[in-house]
Amino acid sequence: TAANDRPTAVVTGASSGIGAATARQLGAAGFHVVLGARRVDRCTEIAEEIGGTALPLDVTDADSVRAFDEAVPQAKLLVNNAGGAKGLEPVAEADEDSWRWMWETNVLGTLRLTKAFLPKLEASGDGHVVTVTSIAALDFYDNGAGYTGAKHAQAMLHRTLRGELLGRPIRITEICPGMVETEFSEVRFDGDAERAAKVYEGLTPLSADDVADTIVFAATRPPHVNLDQIVLKPRDQASGSRRHRR
Ligand code: 8X3
Numbered sequence: 638t639a640a641n642d643r644p645t646a647v648v649t650g651a652s653s654g655i656g657a658a659t660a661r662q663l664g665a666a667g668f669h670v671v672l673g674a675r676r677v678d679r680c681t682e683i684a685e686e687i688g689g690t691a692l693p694l695d696v697t698d699a700d701s702v703r704a705f706d707e708a709v710p711q712a713k714l715l716v717n718n719a720g721g722a723k724g725l726e727p728v729a730e731a732d733e734d735s736w737r738w739m740w741e742t743n744v745l746g747t748l749r750l751t752k753a754f755l756p757k758l759e760a761s762g763d764g765h766v767v768t769v770t771s772i773a774a775l776d777f778y779d780n781g782a783g784y785t786g787a788k789h790a791q792a793m794l795h796r797t798l799r800g801e802l803l804g805r806p807i808r809i810t811e812i813c814p815g816m817v818e819t820e821f822s823e824v825r826f827d828g829d830a831e832r833a834a835k836v837y838e839g840l841t842p843l844s845a846d847d848v849a850d851t852i853v854f855a856a857t858r859p860p861h862v863n864l865d866q867i868v869l870k871p872r873d874q875a876s877g878s879r880r881h882r883r
Contacts, residue, residue: 643669644761645712646856649696649750650719652679654819655769658849659716664689666853671709674719694719696746697738706753713761714856715754717747717768720791722784722825731783739787747791751798755807763860764807767852768795772815772870778877784825785877799865808863810855815870816880818842839882840873 646663650656651672657679660670664687672680673694680691692708695701696719720743723735747768758764773785774792792811799809822833848869855864873881 641669643667644714645669645671645709646714646716647671647673647709647712647750647754648716648718649673649694649746651683651691652676654821655814655817655845655848655852656716656718657683658845659718659852660684660689661687662846662849662853663714663716663856666857668714671712673705696749697741699749702749702753709754709757711761712754712757713763714765714767715750715758716852717750717766717795719746719750720769720787721821722773722781723827724783725780725825727780728782736783736786739783740790743787743791744794748794751794755802758807759805762806765810765856766795766798766807767810767812767855768792769812769814769848769852770795772813772868772877774811774813775868776877781877799863806860808860810852810864811866812848812852812855813866813868814843814848815868815874815877816840816842817845817848819845840871840880842871842874843869 646668648656648660651660652674660672660683664670670689672684672689672691674680675695677691677693684691692705694705723738724732770792771788774788777785795811818837822836823830826832851867851869
């Protein structure tokens with residue numbers, strides 16, 4: 638089907654992990670997917686697979702968001718997936734640059750994209766904002782304040798939309814995943830693959846596809862059905878700090 642015969646879904650952070658899996662599954666579900674990420678070459682590969690469109694996007698850069706927005710004429714679904722963690726240390730040793738990076742990507746990134754796309758989502762007559770927060774948006778855990786703080790702020794921005802948009806044709810869904818094996822921990826630990834692998838040792842984490850599946854479910858309910866919040870964790874994880882390892 639030609640791009641303009643299908644509803645358009647915009648996915649940020651689409652070059653890998655949950656974003657890439659979501660783009661693929663939305664493509665299979667009949668959406669024309671616009672994939673945005675800094676690593677646009679990776680997005681291009683996925684876009685070719687699913688008949689979508691790949692565009693460069695740095696959610697921390699207002700000019701990049703503006704150019705991205707101008708290149709996408711219409712949208713029915715926005716998946717705010719770009720984000721992540723940097724570092725894992727006590728507040729007493731917090732690194733300000735890491736905190737700033739987490740605020741920029743998770744909070745201001747979601748703000749920039751949502752602000753830019755709201756008019757198009759509304760114009761579609763059945764718009765939908767899906768924001769991927771985390772179980773870190775629901776609780777705190779030791780050494781995680783920079784990330785849990787940013788995720789709480791991102792979640793509050795997202796949840797506030799629910800009331801502000803009441804009466805307008807836009808649904809609002811928050812997805813709160815626990816441990817998902819993606820590049821998440823490698824980014825958190827600055828490329829330390831060994832330390833990242835340890836995070837998922839001795840338990841079965843969620844896959845990016847598990848989360849994508851949930852996003853597609855939420856996005857394919859009838860227009861009057863709003864799934865407000867979905868929390869998904871591996872069976873082996875009770876909370877941000879309680880995990881069962883074999
Ligand atoms: C990440 C959640 O449980 O891996 O967003 O810290 S967890």
